[in-house]
Amino acid sequence: MLNIGNKQKRVDGPQKVTGKATYAADIASPFYHAYVLQSTIACGSITAIDTSAAEAFEGVKGIFTHKNLPERLKNKVDYTDPLSPPGKPFRPFYNDKILYNGQPIALVVAQTFEQARYASKLIKVTYEEKKFKGSLSDNLKNASADRAPEPASNRGDFKKAFKNSDYTIIREYRQSRNYHNPMEPHATSVEYKSDGSLVVYDKIQGVASSLKYLNGVFGLGADRVQVKSDFVGGAFGSGLRPQYQLFMATLAALELKHNVQMVMTRAQMFSFGYRPEVIHTMKLGCSKDGILKALSHKTVGETSTFEDFNETIVDWSGLLYKCDNVNLEYELTPVQSYTPLDMRAPGGVSGVYALECAIDELAHEAGIDPLEFRRKNYVDYDQNEDKPFTSKELMACYARCEEVFGWKNRKDLSKTEPHLLKGYGMATGSWEALQQPASVSLSMNEEGTFTIKCATADIGTGTYTVMSQIAADKLGVSIEKIKFMLGDTAFPDSPIEGGSWTVSSVGSAVASVCEKFKYRIADIWKRNNPDYQAVAFEDISFQKGKLEYGSKTFAFTEIMQQASKEELSIAHSESPAAGQNTHSGYAHCCVMVEVTVDKDLGIIKVPRLVNVSAAGKIINPKTAENQLLGSMVWGLGMALREEGMVDTRYGRVMNANFAEYHIAVNADIHDIHTEFVEEKDDKVNPLGAKGVGELGIVGLAAAISNAIFDATGKRLRKLPMLLDDVLEA
């Protein structure tokens, strides 16, 4: 093993830092530029739309509204994508109805972006406005379990167990809406070819999703459109579903028979999906000695009026601790906004936030150290699914985190400074370790360089690098000999890059296709070398681009000369490991934090964050650590900063920019430490690896909330926790 387990630098790093990496908006063809005009009301209809002044403006090439949507887009057109939730997907320009404030109502296409943007302001829109019905809290009476998927089955007798518990808590926790803000805004560049076919460069976490959408809406099959996405500048779930710029740029390209590009502005990044606002009600009971006896978790979340977006939220409460009496409920309430969207660790972040705060509160009631309380209620069996885990080294995470952080003696470490209260908190985190079917192809050229293709994506996570590491090791060649290609509908099918399953799914497929290659080249070698026909495959090794048998070596390139090109082009489709069915796969972590709270001014700081994770085999500790650091920074932002402010009278997002929608800045981040414990797993997938893209954000907000309580004695029970919350609590 040369590469797996090493801190391999990103193979695409030089491209990224020299500006050679082409993102969706970096395509150099001559484009018309598209700009979207958004509605300024949340509910009602458009009674008139006058585009004449905009049409007459210099450089304007075309304007699209519900008035001139091509007829063919109205008849039996399928607007769904592979991840559409139940309901009816949003159909741009379909009719005069306004479903949310900020809805795209016109598209202006012009020679330059500036012309398109200004011309959009010349469009006169008249509305018949209906009253906005408010946010989640205003619409709780419409909450319904029928709209939401059923959570994991209830078990035992919660009511009785709760009643018989020695310590009980009933608490409500609230989370605000969070908006997606990857560095790269959503963008689509469409090249219109002379034969009417399209090449679409889209910001997407899986090109197959864009293709499915384009086929459904515009009738463009794989023969007429190729979707590419070489680089994605962060997505975190915002690119799981095609966003409306794909529709816009494609519509304009087809109608104007010209290349068209649309890049969303930062403000427009607040005009589509978001992590939904949710309200949790937690009821927990335990015995005198801190054994969890009863647990009920009910969540009400917001969705749009047209789709029932759902997350797996409450199930986490049935999973993380041993408890025989569990009640789980999940309801959805429609609000007049765009449909929410998966965001890093969707559902897990929310459910575990409420659970881990409630566990901390119950441990406090019972007078038991929060870490000890968690150990007492440890579970090594998935009670929701009635299955064993593929592996679970959470106990080792607790032990290592306790040691690194200095949990036992934390109070001794506490130096009091004037005005500053210090506090310590912890939480457990977890995320699924799934494997999806994935296909790859491999070929070797005359120089012995391997090209491996798969339609997966690299959203900054390190897919290019990790797949190259796996292939290099499996083939016995140096990493420079591997060219991993992704993000193209011409490549073999891949699951969307999400769910932290890319290493598990695509990585396992890469490992297998390399294995196939070795068998193939061994066969060719034996075929052409009659002396070795009886050699067993197990007696051959593969190193440095050579087949080795005994003391003899044969370069791959030499063997290849005796084969046809087709023979060395190998395809492989990998199915999930059997363990994915028989066992439950999860990665786990323990997070501990130190906070300071200025008791007079309400300022909360986080000097120290420690995360110890168990995530199977870590293919690349460098990219894995990157992902944990990124998700922990975001977790801090979620806990203390981010809040989509919607005006409750107009339904407009009022802080749709980076100055007022506060993501964490460098100065907010101090000491962050991450570590992995060893976790052997021969069931989760052939690599024994679990994804870490989402794990680090789960539990972090709860740990901070718990630390604030430790410092101040105040339970804030909401996210984000702001200065005024501290002062007013």
Place this chain on the structure above:
Amino acid sequence: MRPFTYTQPETIEEALTASVTNTDSKYLGGGTNLVDLMKEDVERPSQIIEVADLDFNTITSNETGGITLGAMLSNSETANHPDIRKNYPLLSMAMLSAATAQIRNMATNGGNLLQRTRCPYFFEVSMPCNKREPGSGCGALEGANSKHAIFGWSESCVATHPSDMCVALAALEATVTLQKPGGTSRTIEFTDFHRLPGDQPEKDNTILPGEIITAIDLPNPKFQTNYHYLKIRERSSYAFALISVAAGLQISGGKITNIGLAMGGVAHKPWKLIKAEAFLTGKMPTKANFEQAAELALKGAKTLSENEYKVIMGIKAIVRALEQALAKTA
């Protein structure tokens, strides 16, 4: 953005003439606020007059023993100037707490005084705002107003002035020099430069059409030892103040002989705490006195639906800023 003409005059007279010729003009300094607002269609000038390179970019001693800050000098150069650091450290500290290093490198001193409010209703053209569109109503009065004013607001406008620099200038009792076409100029007290919204919130300040800020004058060096600028914000950098306090103390014989105290984030203009200053002058710098002064300063605050916290935060902030100022030793 909207089409506009761009002119780069060589002299201040040319700039003033250009401005008088087209009353729909805006002077462009660093552009860190104006250009953003133009992109959002909030500011809609038909002419941009670039003034950043005009000859008002120096720091010089003035005849009263104080110092003159050129209006076109960048915030970074001003805050980091050795004379400012030595003689007016309160100003330096306030300026360096603002925005980001990148923005401070671009932003000019004159532009800092003229920056517009961060009220989200002012920024969002689809929303009512009397400041942006007189007569359209105030979206914040009964809307998202957690960061809005607690002093001096009117039914027409509850916005605050966002500057940090201006809070220090109010505490330091600076003056502003404005030049008119024809070479005449006038000098006004800093606290008279910005105004309260009343029923004309579209007017942020008392500058007259055609006038341009050429200089900001500071009196004799002040509060070189005991000073503090406390900025309370929702993140550690690149955020506007929920509340800020500029505090400068001169102590002699165990008593406060001179004091400068002003707050930001609480009103349509930098809010000089005149009553608290008067109360503390001649008194001992004790916590009890600071607390009394702070209570006095927040008396008469009128909160909105979401900003009640600003009263208690304001009191604590004043006390803290004074304590920090006191704790500094030469």
